[in-house]
Amino acid sequence: MSESEGPARRVGRPRTAVLSHERILEAAFELADANGPEFSLASLARRLGVQPSALHHYFPTKAALIAAMRGQITLRLGTHGFDEQPWHEAILPWARASIEAFGRHPGLIAALATLPIDGEPESIADYERIVAAFERDGYPSDLIVPALVALESFIIGSALDGLTPPDNLRPVHEPERAPALLRTEAAARAAASAAGITPAQRTFEFGLRALVAGLRAIGETGGVPGGADPASASSREISG
Amino acid sequence: MSESEGPARRVGRPRTAVLSHERILEAAFELADANGPEFSLASLARRLGVQPSALHHYFPTKAALIAAMRGQITLRLGTHGFDEQPWHEAILPWARASIEAFGRHPGLIAALATLPIDGEPESIADYERIVAAFERDGYPSDLIVPALVALESFIIGSALDGLTPPDNLRPVHEPERAPALLRTEAAARAAASAAGITPAQRTFEFGLRALVAGLRAIGETGGVPGGADPASASSREISG
DNA sequence: ACCTGAACACCGTTCAAGT
DNA sequence: ACCTGAACACCGTTCAAGT
Numbered sequence: 352m353s354e355s356e357g358p359a360r361r362v363g364r365p366r367t368a369v370l371s372h373e374r375i376l377e378a379a380f381e382l383a384d385a386n387g388p389e390f391s392l393a394s395l396a397r398r399l400g401v402q403p404s405a406l407h408h409y410f411p412t413k414a415a416l417i418a419a420m421r422g423q424i425t426l427r428l429g430t431h432g433f434d435e436q437p438w439h440e441a442i443l444p445w446a447r448a449s450i451e452a453f454g455r456h457p458g459l460i461a462a463l464a465t466l467p468i469d470g471e472p473e474s475i476a477d478y479e480r481i482v483a484a485f486e487r488d489g490y491p492s493d494l495i496v497p498a499l500v501a502l503e504s505f506i507i508g509s510a511l512d513g514l515t516p517p518d519n520l521r522p523v524h525e526p527e528r529a530p531a532l533l534r535t536e537a538a539a540r541a542a543a544s545a546a547g548i549t550p551a552q553r554t555f556e557f558g559l560r561a562l563v564a565g566l567r568a569i570g571e572t573g574g575v576p577g578g579a580d581p582a583s584a585s586s587r588e589i590s591g
Numbered sequence: 592m593s594e595s596e597g598p599a600r601r602v603g604r605p606r607t608a609v610l611s612h613e614r615i616l617e618a619a620f621e622l623a624d625a626n627g628p629e630f631s632l633a634s635l636a637r638r639l640g641v642q643p644s645a646l647h648h649y650f651p652t653k654a655a656l657i658a659a660m661r662g663q664i665t666l667r668l669g670t671h672g673f674d675e676q677p678w679h680e681a682i683l684p685w686a687r688a689s690i691e692a693f694g695r696h697p698g699l700i701a702a703l704a705t706l707p708i709d710g711e712p713e714s715i716a717d718y719e720r721i722v723a724a725f726e727r728d729g730y731p732s733d734l735i736v737p738a739l740v741a742l743e744s745f746i747i748g749s750a751l752d753g754l755t756p757p758d759n760l761r762p763v764h765e766p767e768r769a770p771a772l773l774r775t776e777a778a779a780r781a782a783a784s785a786a787g788i789t790p791a792q793r794t795f796e797f798g799l800r801a802l803v804a805g806l807r808a809i810g811e812t813g814g815v816p817g818g819a820d821p822a823s824a825s826s827r828e829i830s831g
Numbered sequence: 832a833c834c835t836g837a838a839c840a841c842c843g844t845t846c847a848a849g850t
Numbered sequence: 851a852c853c854t855g856a857a858c859a860c861c862g863t864t865c866a867a868g869t
Binding site: 604605 | 833834836
Binding site: 468478483492494495498503530532534535539555560562563 | 705707709710715716718722723726732733734735736738740743744746756763764768769770772774775778779781782795797798801803805808
């Protein structure tokens, strides 16, 4: 609603530009913060008091705008001490900051998740910092990028999970057909409530620690428990 | 293209019904298999040789149709031996079948990811079977649902990752600014190639094993390495 | 009950025209 | 260069009308 009651502009180039990359990005974040999972150029144009077609002068497509938004989000993530701390410690606040950033923009999560990185400078710089920490700590070279991508996949999936209703897995319709689910869902909810956080937050923290612990264990032994190399083992089981 | 060249139907109720829930679902899966990440009721109606509005007679909304599709997918997942094997073994083929099913329907992944379960019978039955195996194996009650949701988040996130181009993280534009990423991405790609699988498949298998190993370790000790309880620890760190 | 066809309120994107 | 306004090709959904 920031500019919607402006005087109707005439056709032709305005004497001073009404739009800019910065103004558009600012309004885009306001829109993504305020609304639910709907994020359209049309609503963004309304908020800015311009016609939708004016936006294409600054961002050629909607995907380009969303890519720029992800660049901003990545910039704000910060460095989180990957230079001073081991990867498995610095990665925890980085992961928490990431899902918090996604959670602040529910209308963007699905779009961000499906958008390729495609050489985006901010994301590349972020990844480079993290990958360098893995290398410095002696993590196996061919497992560093998989470890990072697995973490990102977990974070994106958890962000999407955070969009679902809190009692999503509660068997409300036929509880007698899912007694174990009923019991354990209630136990998890009670534990989250006692800790003063939402079930989704508790699940994320638990899963994050589990994943990091597992990545450490496999990275240090050079393979999965049992001695098999993960790559060759996966090739056997996936192709079989 | 199955029915697009039918004779134009007249208005009014046809003598025998042209649509049914089964026919719609079948065509919907064909559409989701064939196309990329676009899945619309309009294109589905075209494929079925009907007007889009006819579909609402069987599924009130697009979300209802997608929910029914997820039910079908879950049914086809099968049981995967949760009754005979420990959870941490049965969960592996279950997770692989899940991501394979998602991968077969790229146009659905984002929609499925954001759709609440909302008491869907097939999903509830699937979860009940898995949760019961966790309970039987002595996993802490309040961590069972979080463990399952964390696994699902990883699977969904990995499915979305599978939609991105294979060289997504490759720093093509300014490789000199991301030497570690360039090195490790190449190493991961070479390892996947040597194993005869895609980088995304190798990442999934690696992350899956790491996550399951971590979930086992935390579940058996009753807390994260270091002795802190995950719930209270997360409450400290999230609220702080 | 089951479909067509028109209508409504949206989308993203392109492009000529105006200043 | 920077915007409007019209146009295009889409969406999902509702609803009257026809059989």
